[in-house]
Amino acid sequence: MKKEIILFTVAALTLSSCGIYTKYKPAAEVPEDLYGEEVAVSGSTDNLGNLGWREVFTDPHLRVLIEQGLQSNTDLRSAQWRVEEAEATLMSARLSFLPSFALAPQGTVSSFDGGKATQTYSVPVTASWELDIFGRMRNAKQQAKALLEQSHDYRQAVRTQLVSSIANVYYTLLMLDEQLAISERTQQSWKETVDATRALMDAGLANEAAVSQMEATYYSISTSILDLKEQINQTENSLSLLLAESPRSVERGKLEGQTLPDHLAVGIPVQMLANRPDVRSAEHSLESAFYATNQARSAFYPSIVLSGSAGWTNSAGSMIVNPGKFLATAIGSLTQPLFDRGANIARLKIAKAQQEEAKLSFRQALLNAGSEVNDALVKYQTARNKAGLFEKQIASLEKAYESTSLTMQYGNTTYLEVLTAQQSLLNAQLTQVANRFTEIQGVINLYQALGGGRE
Template sequence: MKKIIICLFLSAILGGCSIYRTYERPAMEMTDSLYRLPMEPADTVSIAFLSWRELFTDPKLQQLIETGINNNTDLNIARLRVKEAEALLTSAKLAYLPSISLTPQGTLKSEKGNKAVKTYNFAVAADWELDIFGRVTNAKREAKAVLEQSEAYRQAVQTQLVATIANSYYTLLMLDEQLEISKRTAENWSENLRAMQALKKAGQTTDMAVAQTEASKLSVDASLLSIERQISEIENTLSALLGFVSQSIERSTLNCQSFPDTLTVGVPLQLLQRRPDIKQSEAELAAAFYITNQARASFYPSITLSGSGGWTNAVGTAITNPGQWLFSAVGSLVQPLFNRGQNIANLKVAKAQQEAALLSFRQSLLDAGTEVNNALAQWQMARAKLKIDQQQVLSLQSAVRSSELLMRYSSQNYLEVITARQTLLQAELDVVSDRFDEIQGVINLYHALGGGYDSEYTK
């Protein structure tokens, strides 16, 4: 009988070896082909390795980002989640130690006027589960994966915060430029309206032409109000991100901004180490892996060593003074029998959750590749379009000068000069929009590659 028990015990141990396996990253065949543009084999440098201070060199923007990192509510909540996960990991590590309890008791008993009998018992008990089948180990590893997941979430919140603050800041700079150009456009239309009214008095145009010009001027006036409203709304949103009440945001100008002429994205494999959301997704997969191991461990017996010791004056039915020391030790083995069906169901649930986590991890890689490709295309197309629009502005500036000379030395109508100016102002608006699109492409690419968090803010 003893041999049978020993054989069963050894087979259980050998069968439980699989539950001690550690998580290994699954093979991702599509990793090398995430980027559409061909990359040089030696191109392992990525702008994501730049700190946000190196990429965003505007001192006023740097101050806003630092304020946001210190004050933003979502980021501070993410930091608290990291602390919570650290505490859970500490608790999981303490599960390796025995649990000790102190239970002092005392009674005072008196019957029919007899002398009171005092009974006291100072007992200390300890329980210690032997982690032969990996339940405690896998719980600790799961807690560690949850901590990594919380830290990755904090990094993801920070990268998103940095990108949002930068985008909002540069949007304000773009709107400032558009507001100035629109004001010049409004002045141009006012000139145009006065000229049309003078031509009408001279009988050289109609009431309809004057009305159309006035309507165009009013449209520009309305656009000025719209831009001012957008500026106010973005300042309010940015103030909330920074943890402030709504206020005006101090800023520089769009023309003062500078960025690298070339942007490098590195190799796709770096996304696994750099992108916080991918690291978070992989940590979720690792946690699911260890939860599955715990579900497997439920099929095996749990072994617990218990012991107690103490000082008492109650020995059996006799009361002795002074008291005596009492000690006991017990070993127990509990093998699940009747809950096997529930354990099987729990294992199926854990496996399904692990498979879902694996699919989410794969999809996070695909989404990251898409974001990098889109941001890179945005930056490249915006730069190309910006060059074309800048050439267009130069041509229109020449056209305006020519029209002014023709008006001065020929019979050309002043309205043609105003029209040329109006076309130039619209082209200048396009340049501002393209410049912002280019900057936004830099920000989006930086964020897509996992840039925006620094080691000094990891705790």
């Protein structure tokens, strides 16, 4: 008996060294300069992504839309079902450690050469229990755990994407509303200019060409207004899809006065391992592949199964006894793979290759996350720097337009100069609004890139 215990201990230690029982070690480091050399990173863990979405998005209309999206969005609800599937898979893996029981009653009626019929019956309860000495079921359970965590991360990634998408579409609507208002004001102003030019023509101070050119520009502005209205309708439809509802008009505020956090802290890069759901998902995929490799290794070793049955029967070999007697049996079996060793080797190679693929995917997910943070920060900072320049440009263009308009009425400036000044002012105003949206979008993208919107 002592020899058997010693042999079992040596075998267990040997198998442990083969990697069957090893545990996955989570990543604790990230590439240097993950956010890029130009992004200043302090040692503080203060991070925009740690803020709740209500702290970032203060517009009451937007908050209502995000709440509705979190309740009804189809992708998010599908992600929840994926979590429940993974939970059931993990439960199945855990239950595989317990013995299985089954009731298997049997009965026969037989007669030989017209003789009296004999009846036999057996009412056994069968049991089977696999001993997980070589770690097959244990690694399967760990793999199921990793897949469950990955499903949680997937749901969180969908949630983060949903919050950011609703915010981006909402602010797109505010941008289009502001551009529409500017275009409509310009349309009205240009109509007055057309009327004034026609009056000058009647007084002999302008020609037909000037009036025609003014009218053509007026019609061009009018068509751009129709385009903006169409874009607003399409954007509202996109938002309705995110909310899983039919197309409708969206109640909203105005772009002017919108506030978002000014302190855009990115924290330390290693926080990406905990904050970004897609990065966590990639690591759990690597963890799952790690345990799949361990399972492939365990296939080289025997499986040990204990089985037995207990119940009542009236069949005692060649005799039939009534009433029936209690009968119990126990069997132990060991199955060692022999001729499928080549297949097991191939499966192990496949598992190792998939593990290396998962490792590369995890590293790429980290690099993608760092690049997204860099893009969002640069986008925000560039738009912020442009804002002051646009204000000065518009102020100058407004003066130029007023000056050319007055000069055309009372001097010798041509209508082409007025056209140019008015068109330049309109373009600058529309671009300024778009730049304000870009600034807001930079904050939203940075919030998402840092893993914001978590539960």
